[in-house]
Amino acid sequence: MGTELVHRSARGVGLTDAGRQLLPRARLLVSDAARFEDEARRIAGGHDAPVRWGVTHGLGDDVVVRCVHALRDADKARITRVVTTTATTTELVESVRTGSLDVAVVEHPALLTGLDSGPVLKIRRWVVVPEDHPAAIAKKAQVRMLRGLILAAGPRSDNPPAHDLFVDMWRARGLDPEVVVSTGPRDLLVRVAAGGTFGVTTTPPTPMPGVSWVDMLREELALRLRIVWRSGADLGLSAGALDRVLLRAGR
Structure with missing residues (x-):
């Protein structure tokens, strides 16, 4: 098309302004081509699909x-x-x-x-709470002990039916917590370690500063x-x- 994408000099080869602008699109095209090839192999029943x-x-x-x-x-x-x-x-x-x-x-x-x-x-889930919270040291933690903590959970848009059932489960047991969005397992643990927040995780109890795992409501909380x-x-x-x-x- 007559547009120079790279320029050569004594120092080597570099992208022109046009080349830098087209680079993200070029990466997408390469990625799409790889997906196209994988799909073709799958449809053809290739052994390397x-x-x-x-x-x-x-x-x-x-x-x-x-x-x-x-x-x-x-x-x-x-x-x-x-x-x-x-x-x-x-x-x-x-x-x-x-x-x-x-x-x-x-x-x-x-x-x-x-x-x-x-x-x-079903996959077992545990409640995670700040390590200095009363529920962390109780012999048999009760749901009411979580009052005052904020519940960290995934966005409702991730899966509205499951999210609504999860929140309603806590309400049915007398807990109506403020809910904040957690972007993933790491974000959940970070929020809990910072204090004032609880959530649930499929990760088994793991030594971790600031976080304690609590066993409660096994059947109800199962993922x-x-x-x-x-x-x-x-x-x-x-x-x-x-x-x-x-x-x-x-x-």
């Missing part, structure tokens, strides 16, 4: 890593390349529906129109998950591998 899976932010890193390993080894005839996406349940459902993802682990309940899904699976995939898609190996990992994690 990756499994593109997604997982909700709420699932702990230890379980996510086990899921990746299980997907990698799901096909006994070969090692499968695994591409992982972490996103909100709403985003994951839409990505599976449009074909951007093959399979995903999402929170239950969620609107799953047009998708197939497995049974509801409920489902494995979803496009209707009619042949994803038995992948869905089965994820199901086994989540079943073991929930015991």
Whole structure:
């Protein structure tokens, strides 16, 4: 097109102003080309086609890593390349529906129109509180002890049905806390360590300054998950591998 994108000098090669402006777009095109190639391989049934899976932010890193390993080894005839996406349940459902993802682990309940899904699976969650809070040292902590603390939870837009049930569960037990948005597991723990905030996590009790894990309401607080995939898609190996990992994690 007659536009110079790079210039050469005695010092080497550099981008022109036009080149710098086009660089972000060029990176997107390269990324899109890679996704196009992966999709073509998947449709053609190529042996090197990756499994593109997604997982909700709420699932702990230890379980996510086990899921990746299980997907990698799901096909006994070969090692499968695994591409992982972490996103909100709403985003994951839409990505599976449009074909951007093959399979995903999402929170239950969620609107799953047009998708197939497995049974509801439960992963244990703990309440996390500031280490100097009375609930942290109580022999048997009670919900009422959390009064005065702010509840940190994911945005309602992540998955409105599950978010509403979570907040209503606390209210049904006499706790109506102020709710602030937590952007993820790390942000939750940072807020709790700073004081005045509590939340729930699937991460097992871990020595951590400023944070204590409290065991209460096991059944009510369990993270409920489902494995979803496009209707009619042949994803038995992948869905089965994820199901086994989540079943073991929930015991």
